[in-house]
Amino acid sequence: KAGVTQTPRYLIKTRGQQVTLSCSxxxxxxxxxxxxxxxxxxxQFLFEYFSETQRNKGNFPGRxxxxxxxxxxxxxNVSTLELGDSALxxxxxxxxxxxxxxxxxxxxxxxxxxxxx
Amino acid sequence: xxxxxxxxxHITVSEGASLELRCNYSYGATPxxxxxxxxxxxxxQLLLKYFSGDTLVQGIKGFEAxxxxxxxxxxxxxxxxxxxxxxxxxxxxxxxxxxxxxxxxGTMLLVSP
Numbered sequence: 498k499a500g501v502t503q504t505p506r507y508l509i510k511t512r513g514q515q516v517t518l519s520c521s522x523x524x525x526x527x528x529x530x531x532x533x534x535x536x537x538x539x540x541q542f543l544f545e546y547f548s549e550t551q552r553n554k555g556n557f558p559g560r561x562x563x564x565x566x567x568x569x570x571x572x573x574n575v576s577t578l579e580l581g582d583s584a585l586x587x588x589x590x591x592x593x594x595x596x597x598x599x600x601x602x603x604x605x606x607x608x609x610x611x612x613x614x
Numbered sequence: 615x616x617x618x619x620x621x622x623x624h625i626t627v628s629e630g631a632s633l634e635l636r637c638n639y640s641y642g643a644t645p646x647x648x649x650x651x652x653x654x655x656x657x658x659q660l661l662l663k664y665f666s667g668d669t670l671v672q673g674i675k676g677f678e679a680x681x682x683x684x685x686x687x688x689x690x691x692x693x694x695x696x697x698x699x700x701x702x703x704x705x706x707x708x709x710x711x712x713x714x715x716x717x718x719x720g721t722m723l724l725v726s727p
Binding site for chain 2: 587
């Protein structure tokens, strides 16, 4: 069973540009979450999608956006990049559904390492 | 404020020695509790989780964790550390319901020969 796949793994952008990151969840998983990991702030929640709808959102500016497609694949976009956006962006999927019982056990991908120059 | 605390930023353990990584949380009710491990350049791998029941949970790679309600703690242990255990370890919680996973700042484990 394939794991969570994130592309690209590494990318370099300059300030002011925008970037799109892609995430393919585990087959059968319909919930996708995104996290930003930096040395200073650690792991911070960005947003979560289920059935193409954003279910939860973290405390990030509007430059950070995401979407989910009907096949559960997800993308996140960061516009007008800033130096502080340099980070490892992690995607995770789960089979948990809104209103379902039990905890949301996340399986993470290897991440996309973004460097902003 | 609700939080997850890992008081040790770095820990160095000799290979073959025992390990205990600390985690405390501050939530009103018992949350769902997790430990993840991250090797350099990799994503996060789930080591173990606690939802309810037996307070001592077994995970992968020989790790275990004990939930102590009275101390709001969920410490990770391993009887004998191997050099391949060197990585960063994250404690994480879900407060309950359909809420998001919140991580501690992590503990970097270094294994000395």
